[in-house]
Amino acid sequence: MKPLAAIVARDLRLALRQGADAAMAVLFFVLAVSLFPFGVGPEANVLARIAPGVLWVMALLAALLSLDRMFLADYEDGALELIVLAPVSLPLVVLAKALAHWLVAGLPLVVAAPILAVLLQLPAEGFLTLIGAMLLGTPILSLVGGVGAALTLGARRGGVLVALLILPLYVPALIFGASAVEASLSGAGARPHLLLLAALLAAALPLCPIAGAAALRQATE
Amino acid sequence: MRRPSLAPSDPLPRMISPADPASPAALFAGSALACHRGGRDVFAGLDFALSAGDALVLTGPNGSGKSSLLRVMAGLLPPAAGALRWQGVAIAEDREAHRARLSYLGHLDAVKPALGVAENLRFWVDFAGGDAAACEPALLQFDLLELAQLPARYLSAGQRRRLALARVVALPRALWLLDEPSTGLDQRSVAALEQAIAAHRAAGGIAVVSTHAALTLAGALHLDLGRLAEEAA
Numbered sequence: 001m002k003p004l005a006a007i008v009a010r011d012l013r014l015a016l017r018q019g020a021d022a023a024m025a026v027l028f029f030v031l032a033v034s035l036f037p038f039g040v041g042p043e044a045n046v047l048a049r050i051a052p053g054v055l056w057v058m059a060l061l062a063a064l065l066s067l068d069r070m071f072l073a074d075y076e077d078g079a080l081e082l083i084v085l086a087p088v089s090l091p092l093v094v095l096a097k098a099l100a101h102w103l104v105a106g107l108p109l110v111v112a113a114p115i116l117a118v119l120l121q122l123p124a125e126g127f128l129t130l131i132g133a134m135l136l137g138t139p140i141l142s143l144v145g146g147v148g149a150a151l152t153l154g155a156r157r158g159g160v161l162v163a164l165l166i167l168p169l170y171v172p173a174l175i176f177g178a179s180a181v182e183a184s185l186s187g188a189g190a191r192p193h194l195l196l197l198a199a200l201l202a203a204a205l206p207l208c209p210i211a212g213a214a215a216l217r218q219a220t221e
Numbered sequence: 222m223r224r225p226s227l228a229p230s231d232p233l234p235r236m237i238s239p240a241d242p243a244s245p246a247a248l249f250a251g252s253a254l255a256c257h258r259g260g261r262d263v264f265a266g267l268d269f270a271l272s273a274g275d276a277l278v279l280t281g282p283n284g285s286g287k288s289s290l291l292r293v294m295a296g297l298l299p300p301a302a303g304a305l306r307w308q309g310v311a312i313a314e315d316r317e318a319h320r321a322r323l324s325y326l327g328h329l330d331a332v333k334p335a336l337g338v339a340e341n342l343r344f345w346v347d348f349a350g351g352d353a354a355a356c357e358p359a360l361l362q363f364d365l366l367e368l369a370q371l372p373a374r375y376l377s378a379g380q381r382r383r384l385a386l387a388r389v390v391a392l393p394r395a396l397w398l399l400d401e402p403s404t405g406l407d408q409r410s411v412a413a414l415e416q417a418i419a420a421h422r423a424a425g426g427i428a429v430v431s432t433h434a435a436l437t438l439a440g441a442l443h444l445d446l447g448r449l450a451e452e453a454a
Binding site for chain 2: 002003005006007010013014017018073074076077078079081082083084085086087088220221
Protein backbone atom coordinates (compact mmCIF):
# COMPACT_ATOMS: atom_id res chain seq x y z
CA MET A 1 0.00 0.00 0.00
CA LYS A 2 2.85 2.36 0.76
CA PRO A 3 4.06 2.73 -2.83
CA LEU A 4 0.53 3.50 -3.99
CA ALA A 5 -0.03 6.02 -1.22
CA ALA A 6 3.30 7.59 -2.18
CA ILE A 7 2.24 8.02 -5.79
CA VAL A 8 -1.18 9.47 -4.93
CA ALA A 9 0.44 11.86 -2.44
CA ARG A 10 3.06 12.93 -4.98
CA ASP A 11 0.52 13.55 -7.73
CA LEU A 12 -1.70 15.57 -5.38
CA ARG A 13 1.27 17.59 -4.20
CA LEU A 14 2.35 18.28 -7.77
CA ALA A 15 -1.19 19.29 -8.69
CA LEU A 16 -1.42 21.67 -5.73
CA ARG A 17 1.93 23.29 -6.50
CA GLN A 18 1.06 23.67 -10.15
CA GLY A 19 -2.39 25.01 -9.28
CA ALA A 20 -3.20 26.35 -12.74
CA ASP A 21 -3.16 22.87 -14.22
CA ALA A 22 -5.57 21.49 -11.67
CA ALA A 23 -7.97 24.43 -11.88
CA MET A 24 -8.11 24.35 -15.65
CA ALA A 25 -10.58 21.48 -16.01
CA VAL A 26 -13.10 22.82 -13.51
CA LEU A 27 -12.80 26.38 -14.85
CA PHE A 28 -13.47 25.11 -18.36
CA PHE A 29 -16.50 23.24 -17.00
CA VAL A 30 -17.89 26.34 -15.30
CA LEU A 31 -17.28 28.66 -18.25
CA ALA A 32 -18.52 26.28 -20.94
CA VAL A 33 -21.74 25.45 -19.05
CA SER A 34 -22.44 29.11 -18.32
CA LEU A 35 -22.34 29.83 -22.05
CA PHE A 36 -25.57 27.88 -22.54
CA PRO A 37 -27.96 30.38 -20.87
CA PHE A 38 -26.48 33.00 -23.20
CA GLY A 39 -26.72 30.79 -26.24
CA VAL A 40 -30.22 29.32 -25.85
CA GLY A 41 -31.81 32.15 -23.87
CA PRO A 42 -32.88 32.40 -20.21
CA GLU A 43 -36.17 30.49 -20.50
CA ALA A 44 -36.38 28.23 -17.48
CA ASN A 45 -38.24 25.45 -19.33
CA VAL A 46 -35.71 25.14 -22.12
CA LEU A 47 -32.72 25.29 -19.76
CA ALA A 48 -34.19 22.73 -17.36
CA ARG A 49 -34.87 20.43 -20.30
CA ILE A 50 -31.27 20.48 -21.53
CA ALA A 51 -29.54 20.81 -18.13
CA PRO A 52 -28.69 17.12 -17.51
CA GLY A 53 -27.28 16.62 -20.98
CA VAL A 54 -25.31 19.87 -20.99
CA LEU A 55 -23.78 19.18 -17.58
CA TRP A 56 -22.70 15.69 -18.59
CA VAL A 57 -21.34 16.58 -22.01
CA MET A 58 -19.34 19.46 -20.54
CA ALA A 59 -18.07 17.25 -17.70
CA LEU A 60 -16.79 14.76 -20.29
CA LEU A 61 -15.01 17.48 -22.23
CA ALA A 62 -13.55 19.01 -19.06
CA ALA A 63 -12.24 15.62 -17.93
CA LEU A 64 -10.73 15.13 -21.38
CA LEU A 65 -8.82 18.41 -21.12
CA SER A 66 -6.88 17.20 -18.10
CA LEU A 67 -6.24 13.67 -19.34
CA ASP A 68 -3.11 14.12 -21.42
CA ARG A 69 -1.02 15.20 -18.45
CA MET A 70 -1.89 12.06 -16.45
CA PHE A 71 1.22 10.18 -17.64
CA LEU A 72 2.87 12.65 -19.98
CA ALA A 73 5.04 14.48 -17.43
CA ASP A 74 6.28 11.17 -16.02
CA TYR A 75 6.94 9.92 -19.53
CA GLU A 76 8.93 12.96 -20.53
CA ASP A 77 11.14 13.19 -17.45
CA GLY A 78 11.96 9.47 -17.28
CA ALA A 79 9.92 8.78 -14.14
CA LEU A 80 7.67 6.38 -16.02
CA GLU A 81 10.57 4.01 -16.75
CA LEU A 82 11.40 3.90 -13.06
CA ILE A 83 7.75 3.36 -12.18
CA VAL A 84 7.57 0.44 -14.62
CA LEU A 85 10.82 -0.94 -13.15
CA ALA A 86 9.76 -0.68 -9.51
CA PRO A 87 8.71 -3.88 -7.76
CA VAL A 88 5.13 -2.64 -7.59
CA SER A 89 2.17 -4.06 -9.49
CA LEU A 90 1.76 -1.77 -12.51
CA PRO A 91 -2.05 -2.07 -12.76
CA LEU A 92 -2.28 -0.89 -9.15
CA VAL A 93 -0.03 2.06 -10.02
CA VAL A 94 -2.38 2.94 -12.89
CA LEU A 95 -5.29 2.69 -10.44
CA ALA A 96 -3.47 5.04 -8.04
CA LYS A 97 -2.76 7.48 -10.87
CA ALA A 98 -6.44 7.38 -11.88
CA LEU A 99 -7.45 8.01 -8.25
CA ALA A 100 -5.12 11.01 -8.07
CA HIS A 101 -6.50 12.28 -11.38
CA TRP A 102 -10.05 11.91 -10.11
CA LEU A 103 -9.28 13.77 -6.88
CA VAL A 104 -7.67 16.61 -8.81
CA ALA A 105 -9.88 16.81 -11.92
CA GLY A 106 -13.02 14.74 -11.26
CA LEU A 107 -14.05 15.68 -7.73
CA PRO A 108 -14.08 19.45 -8.49
CA LEU A 109 -16.50 18.69 -11.33
CA VAL A 110 -18.81 16.90 -8.88
CA VAL A 111 -18.67 19.93 -6.58
CA ALA A 112 -19.24 22.43 -9.37
CA ALA A 113 -22.09 20.51 -11.04
CA PRO A 114 -24.87 21.34 -8.53
CA ILE A 115 -23.90 25.02 -8.57
CA LEU A 116 -24.07 25.08 -12.35
CA ALA A 117 -27.35 23.16 -12.17
CA VAL A 118 -28.84 26.18 -10.35
CA LEU A 119 -27.71 28.34 -13.24
CA LEU A 120 -29.44 25.99 -15.67
CA GLN A 121 -32.68 26.05 -13.63
CA LEU A 122 -32.58 22.32 -12.89
CA PRO A 123 -35.60 21.49 -10.68
CA ALA A 124 -34.75 20.71 -7.06
CA GLU A 125 -35.69 17.01 -7.25
CA GLY A 126 -32.88 16.39 -9.73
CA PHE A 127 -30.00 17.59 -7.54
CA LEU A 128 -29.36 14.54 -5.41
CA THR A 129 -29.43 12.26 -8.43
CA LEU A 130 -27.11 14.60 -10.29
CA ILE A 131 -24.54 14.47 -7.49
CA GLY A 132 -24.89 10.70 -7.13
CA ALA A 133 -24.56 10.12 -10.86
CA MET A 134 -21.53 12.41 -11.06
CA LEU A 135 -19.91 10.60 -8.12
CA LEU A 136 -20.34 7.30 -9.95
CA GLY A 137 -19.57 8.63 -13.40
CA THR A 138 -16.50 10.83 -12.99
CA PRO A 139 -14.27 7.97 -11.73
CA ILE A 140 -15.20 6.12 -14.95
CA LEU A 141 -13.96 9.15 -16.90
CA SER A 142 -10.61 9.03 -15.07
CA LEU A 143 -10.22 5.25 -15.43
CA VAL A 144 -11.14 4.99 -19.11
CA GLY A 145 -9.28 8.20 -19.85
CA GLY A 146 -6.15 6.79 -18.21
CA VAL A 147 -6.06 4.00 -20.78
CA GLY A 148 -6.29 6.56 -23.57
CA ALA A 149 -3.61 8.73 -21.99
CA ALA A 150 -1.29 5.73 -21.68
CA LEU A 151 -1.94 4.60 -25.25
CA THR A 152 -1.16 7.97 -26.78
CA LEU A 153 2.17 8.48 -25.00
CA GLY A 154 4.85 9.22 -27.52
CA ALA A 155 2.33 10.16 -30.21
CA ARG A 156 2.52 13.60 -31.72
CA ARG A 157 -0.56 15.70 -30.90
CA GLY A 158 -1.51 13.16 -28.25
CA GLY A 159 -4.20 15.47 -26.84
CA VAL A 160 -6.31 15.31 -30.01
CA LEU A 161 -5.70 11.59 -30.38
CA VAL A 162 -6.87 10.99 -26.82
CA ALA A 163 -10.13 12.79 -27.58
CA LEU A 164 -10.78 10.71 -30.70
CA LEU A 165 -9.94 7.51 -28.87
CA ILE A 166 -11.75 8.12 -25.63
CA LEU A 167 -14.90 10.13 -26.40
CA PRO A 168 -16.71 7.13 -27.98
CA LEU A 169 -15.91 5.12 -24.85
CA TYR A 170 -17.45 7.84 -22.69
CA VAL A 171 -20.83 7.46 -24.40
CA PRO A 172 -22.26 4.82 -21.99
CA ALA A 173 -21.40 6.96 -18.96
CA LEU A 174 -22.99 9.95 -20.71
CA ILE A 175 -26.19 8.05 -21.54
CA PHE A 176 -26.78 6.64 -18.09
CA GLY A 177 -25.57 9.75 -16.26
CA ALA A 178 -27.86 12.11 -18.12
CA SER A 179 -30.81 9.74 -18.19
CA ALA A 180 -30.54 9.18 -14.43
CA VAL A 181 -31.14 12.89 -13.83
CA GLU A 182 -33.94 13.01 -16.40
CA ALA A 183 -35.62 9.98 -14.88
CA SER A 184 -35.59 11.53 -11.43
CA LEU A 185 -37.20 14.68 -12.89
CA SER A 186 -39.93 12.76 -14.68
CA GLY A 187 -40.64 10.72 -11.55
CA ALA A 188 -39.68 7.41 -13.17
CA GLY A 189 -36.95 6.80 -10.60
CA ALA A 190 -33.23 7.08 -11.20
CA ARG A 191 -32.31 3.81 -9.53
CA PRO A 192 -31.87 1.60 -12.63
CA HIS A 193 -29.73 4.23 -14.33
CA LEU A 194 -27.56 4.69 -11.27
CA LEU A 195 -27.17 0.93 -10.94
CA LEU A 196 -26.04 0.72 -14.55
CA LEU A 197 -23.54 3.51 -13.92
CA ALA A 198 -22.30 1.60 -10.89
CA ALA A 199 -21.97 -1.51 -13.06
CA LEU A 200 -19.87 0.44 -15.57
CA LEU A 201 -17.65 1.63 -12.74
CA ALA A 202 -17.36 -1.90 -11.36
CA ALA A 203 -16.22 -3.12 -14.78
CA ALA A 204 -13.82 -0.22 -15.35
CA LEU A 205 -12.14 -0.59 -11.93
CA PRO A 206 -10.32 -3.86 -12.74
CA LEU A 207 -10.21 -3.68 -16.56
CA CYS A 208 -8.87 -0.18 -17.15
CA PRO A 209 -5.80 -0.54 -14.89
CA ILE A 210 -4.85 -3.78 -16.64
CA ALA A 211 -5.20 -2.20 -20.10
CA GLY A 212 -3.41 0.95 -18.95
CA ALA A 213 -0.51 -1.05 -17.51
CA ALA A 214 -0.07 -2.91 -20.81
CA ALA A 215 -0.05 0.42 -22.65
CA LEU A 216 2.56 1.85 -20.27
CA ARG A 217 4.83 -1.17 -20.76
CA GLN A 218 4.54 -0.64 -24.49
CA ALA A 219 5.33 3.05 -24.15
CA THR A 220 8.52 2.47 -22.11
CA GLU A 221 9.88 -0.31 -24.32
CA MET B 222 41.76 -1.28 -33.74
CA ARG B 223 41.75 -2.18 -30.11
CA ARG B 224 40.41 0.55 -27.89
CA PRO B 225 42.59 1.54 -24.98
CA SER B 226 41.30 0.55 -21.59
CA LEU B 227 39.10 3.17 -20.00
CA ALA B 228 40.71 2.72 -16.64
CA PRO B 229 44.31 3.84 -16.92
CA SER B 230 44.98 3.21 -13.23
CA ASP B 231 43.90 -0.35 -13.66
CA PRO B 232 47.02 -2.37 -14.50
CA LEU B 233 45.32 -5.41 -15.97
CA PRO B 234 41.94 -4.66 -17.39
CA ARG B 235 40.20 -7.97 -17.85
CA MET B 236 38.55 -7.98 -21.24
CA ILE B 237 35.31 -9.78 -21.00
CA SER B 238 35.74 -13.08 -22.69
CA PRO B 239 33.23 -15.60 -23.92
CA ALA B 240 32.62 -16.41 -20.30
CA ASP B 241 30.52 -19.40 -19.53
CA PRO B 242 27.11 -17.95 -18.67
CA ALA B 243 26.13 -21.24 -17.09
CA SER B 244 29.05 -21.29 -14.68
CA PRO B 245 27.93 -21.50 -11.07
CA ALA B 246 30.04 -18.49 -10.06
CA ALA B 247 28.03 -16.21 -12.33
CA LEU B 248 25.38 -14.30 -10.42
CA PHE B 249 24.06 -12.34 -13.38
CA ALA B 250 24.64 -13.68 -16.87
CA GLY B 251 23.34 -13.27 -20.36
CA SER B 252 23.74 -15.68 -23.24
CA ALA B 253 23.37 -15.09 -26.98
CA LEU B 254 21.58 -11.80 -26.39
CA ALA B 255 20.36 -9.94 -29.45
CA CYS B 256 18.52 -6.69 -29.86
CA HIS B 257 16.68 -5.25 -32.87
CA ARG B 258 15.70 -1.60 -32.92
CA GLY B 259 14.06 0.20 -35.79
CA GLY B 260 14.54 -2.69 -38.20
CA ARG B 261 18.28 -3.17 -37.67
CA ASP B 262 20.39 -5.40 -35.46
CA VAL B 263 21.90 -3.33 -32.67
CA PHE B 264 23.86 -6.27 -31.34
CA ALA B 265 23.66 -10.03 -31.57
CA GLY B 266 25.28 -13.03 -29.96
CA LEU B 267 26.31 -11.15 -26.85
CA ASP B 268 27.42 -13.16 -23.80
CA PHE B 269 28.44 -11.94 -20.40
CA ALA B 270 28.76 -13.37 -16.93
CA LEU B 271 29.16 -11.36 -13.75
CA SER B 272 29.80 -12.53 -10.21
CA ALA B 273 29.06 -10.71 -6.98
CA GLY B 274 31.27 -7.64 -6.70
CA ASP B 275 31.90 -7.33 -10.42
CA ALA B 276 31.60 -4.17 -12.45
CA LEU B 277 31.04 -4.21 -16.19
CA VAL B 278 31.92 -1.12 -18.20
CA LEU B 279 30.13 -0.81 -21.54
CA THR B 280 31.92 1.22 -24.16
CA GLY B 281 31.45 1.82 -27.84
CA PRO B 282 30.53 4.59 -30.24
CA ASN B 283 27.11 6.26 -30.26
CA GLY B 284 24.41 3.90 -31.43
CA SER B 285 26.41 0.76 -30.66
CA GLY B 286 23.71 -0.41 -28.27
CA LYS B 287 24.99 0.49 -24.81
CA SER B 288 21.66 1.94 -23.71
CA SER B 289 19.72 -0.83 -25.42
CA LEU B 290 21.77 -3.47 -23.59
CA LEU B 291 21.11 -1.75 -20.26
CA ARG B 292 17.40 -1.60 -21.06
CA VAL B 293 17.45 -5.28 -21.94
CA MET B 294 19.23 -6.03 -18.67
CA ALA B 295 16.63 -4.02 -16.78
CA GLY B 296 13.78 -5.84 -18.50
CA LEU B 297 12.38 -2.68 -20.09
CA LEU B 298 13.13 -4.12 -23.51
CA PRO B 299 12.63 -7.81 -24.27
CA PRO B 300 15.73 -9.24 -26.01
CA ALA B 301 15.14 -10.36 -29.60
CA ALA B 302 17.03 -13.55 -28.78
CA GLY B 303 18.91 -15.05 -25.88
CA ALA B 304 18.21 -15.05 -22.16
CA LEU B 305 19.28 -13.31 -18.99
CA ARG B 306 19.81 -15.32 -15.84
CA TRP B 307 20.15 -14.43 -12.19
CA GLN B 308 21.66 -17.25 -10.14
CA GLY B 309 20.87 -19.52 -13.06
CA VAL B 310 17.17 -18.66 -13.13
CA ALA B 311 15.87 -16.91 -16.22
CA ILE B 312 14.67 -13.44 -15.28
CA ALA B 313 11.79 -13.77 -17.74
CA GLU B 314 10.33 -16.29 -15.30
CA ASP B 315 10.11 -13.88 -12.40
CA ARG B 316 10.13 -10.27 -13.57
CA GLU B 317 8.92 -8.93 -10.23
CA ALA B 318 11.88 -10.45 -8.39
CA HIS B 319 14.25 -8.98 -10.98
CA ARG B 320 12.73 -5.53 -10.58
CA ALA B 321 13.14 -5.81 -6.82
CA ARG B 322 16.90 -6.30 -7.14
CA LEU B 323 17.79 -3.67 -9.73
CA SER B 324 18.27 0.05 -9.76
CA TYR B 325 18.21 1.69 -13.19
CA LEU B 326 19.57 5.10 -14.09
CA GLY B 327 18.62 6.20 -17.58
CA HIS B 328 19.48 9.28 -19.59
CA LEU B 329 16.69 11.19 -17.89
CA ASP B 330 16.88 12.10 -14.24
CA ALA B 331 13.18 11.71 -13.31
CA VAL B 332 13.38 14.80 -11.10
CA LYS B 333 10.16 16.76 -10.58
CA PRO B 334 10.91 20.50 -10.70
CA ALA B 335 7.97 21.35 -8.44
CA LEU B 336 9.15 19.11 -5.60
CA GLY B 337 12.05 19.78 -3.25
CA VAL B 338 15.32 17.86 -3.53
CA ALA B 339 14.59 15.75 -0.44
CA GLU B 340 10.94 15.29 -1.47
CA ASN B 341 12.01 13.94 -4.86
CA LEU B 342 14.30 11.39 -3.27
CA ARG B 343 11.82 10.49 -0.55
CA PHE B 344 9.14 9.73 -3.13
CA TRP B 345 11.31 7.21 -4.96
CA VAL B 346 12.43 5.58 -1.73
CA ASP B 347 8.84 5.26 -0.51
CA PHE B 348 7.62 4.10 -3.90
CA ALA B 349 10.31 1.49 -4.52
CA GLY B 350 10.12 0.10 -0.99
CA GLY B 351 13.32 1.55 0.46
CA ASP B 352 14.09 2.80 3.94
CA ALA B 353 13.41 6.51 4.54
CA ALA B 354 16.46 6.65 6.83
CA ALA B 355 18.68 6.01 3.80
CA CYS B 356 17.71 9.33 2.20
CA GLU B 357 19.92 11.62 4.25
CA PRO B 358 23.17 9.65 3.87
CA ALA B 359 22.50 9.38 0.13
CA LEU B 360 22.05 13.14 -0.19
CA LEU B 361 25.19 13.68 1.88
CA GLN B 362 27.13 11.30 -0.32
CA PHE B 363 26.40 13.42 -3.38
CA ASP B 364 26.77 16.71 -1.58
CA LEU B 365 23.11 17.64 -1.80
CA LEU B 366 22.23 17.86 1.87
CA GLU B 367 22.51 21.65 1.94
CA LEU B 368 20.12 21.86 -1.00
CA ALA B 369 17.64 19.38 0.50
CA GLN B 370 14.80 21.90 0.88
CA LEU B 371 15.41 23.66 -2.43
CA PRO B 372 12.78 23.14 -5.16
CA ALA B 373 14.43 20.95 -7.78
CA ARG B 374 13.65 23.44 -10.55
CA TYR B 375 16.62 25.50 -9.30
CA LEU B 376 19.09 22.62 -9.69
CA SER B 377 21.69 22.62 -12.42
CA ALA B 378 21.95 19.68 -14.81
CA GLY B 379 24.83 18.20 -12.79
CA GLN B 380 22.97 18.61 -9.52
CA ARG B 381 19.92 16.88 -10.99
CA ARG B 382 22.18 14.02 -12.07
CA ARG B 383 23.54 13.81 -8.52
CA LEU B 384 19.99 13.64 -7.20
CA ALA B 385 19.28 10.76 -9.60
CA LEU B 386 22.43 9.02 -8.36
CA ALA B 387 21.34 9.56 -4.76
CA ARG B 388 18.18 7.63 -5.64
CA VAL B 389 20.28 4.69 -6.87
CA VAL B 390 22.36 4.74 -3.69
CA ALA B 391 19.40 5.10 -1.34
CA LEU B 392 17.74 1.89 -2.52
CA PRO B 393 19.22 -1.41 -1.36
CA ARG B 394 19.59 -3.16 -4.70
CA ALA B 395 22.05 -5.83 -5.81
CA LEU B 396 22.20 -4.79 -9.46
CA TRP B 397 22.97 -1.24 -10.60
CA LEU B 398 22.38 -0.43 -14.27
CA LEU B 399 23.81 3.02 -14.91
CA ASP B 400 23.53 4.66 -18.31
CA GLU B 401 26.20 7.35 -18.62
CA PRO B 402 26.04 8.17 -14.92
CA SER B 403 28.80 10.78 -15.08
CA THR B 404 27.05 13.06 -17.61
CA GLY B 405 27.29 16.63 -16.38
CA LEU B 406 29.13 15.75 -13.18
CA ASP B 407 32.08 17.77 -11.90
CA GLN B 408 35.31 16.05 -10.84
CA ARG B 409 34.33 15.86 -7.20
CA SER B 410 31.01 14.24 -8.01
CA VAL B 411 32.67 11.76 -10.36
CA ALA B 412 34.87 10.75 -7.41
CA ALA B 413 31.74 10.37 -5.25
CA LEU B 414 30.19 8.21 -7.97
CA GLU B 415 33.30 6.02 -8.19
CA GLN B 416 33.30 5.67 -4.42
CA ALA B 417 29.60 4.75 -4.40
CA ILE B 418 30.15 2.07 -7.05
CA ALA B 419 33.17 0.74 -5.13
CA ALA B 420 31.16 0.54 -1.90
CA HIS B 421 28.31 -1.16 -3.73
CA ARG B 422 30.71 -3.76 -5.16
CA ALA B 423 32.42 -4.26 -1.82
CA ALA B 424 29.02 -5.16 -0.40
CA GLY B 425 28.64 -7.85 -3.07
CA GLY B 426 26.64 -5.83 -5.57
CA ILE B 427 27.03 -5.78 -9.35
CA ALA B 428 27.30 -2.58 -11.37
CA VAL B 429 26.91 -2.31 -15.15
CA VAL B 430 27.97 1.12 -16.32
CA SER B 431 27.93 2.60 -19.81
CA THR B 432 30.28 5.51 -20.21
CA HIS B 433 32.29 7.69 -22.54
CA ALA B 434 34.20 9.32 -19.71
CA ALA B 435 37.09 7.75 -17.86
CA LEU B 436 35.65 6.22 -14.72
CA THR B 437 38.15 4.63 -12.36
CA LEU B 438 36.66 1.28 -11.41
CA ALA B 439 39.27 -1.12 -10.08
CA GLY B 440 39.25 -4.53 -11.68
CA ALA B 441 36.26 -3.77 -13.87
CA LEU B 442 35.36 -5.93 -16.83
CA HIS B 443 35.07 -4.18 -20.17
CA LEU B 444 32.70 -4.84 -22.99
CA ASP B 445 33.28 -2.91 -26.20
CA LEU B 446 30.04 -3.03 -28.18
CA GLY B 447 31.65 -1.30 -31.15
CA ARG B 448 34.23 -4.07 -31.44
CA LEU B 449 31.57 -6.72 -31.03
CA ALA B 450 29.76 -5.27 -34.04
CA GLU B 451 33.00 -5.21 -36.09
CA GLU B 452 33.72 -8.82 -35.29
CA ALA B 453 30.22 -9.83 -36.26
CA ALA B 454 30.43 -7.94 -39.56
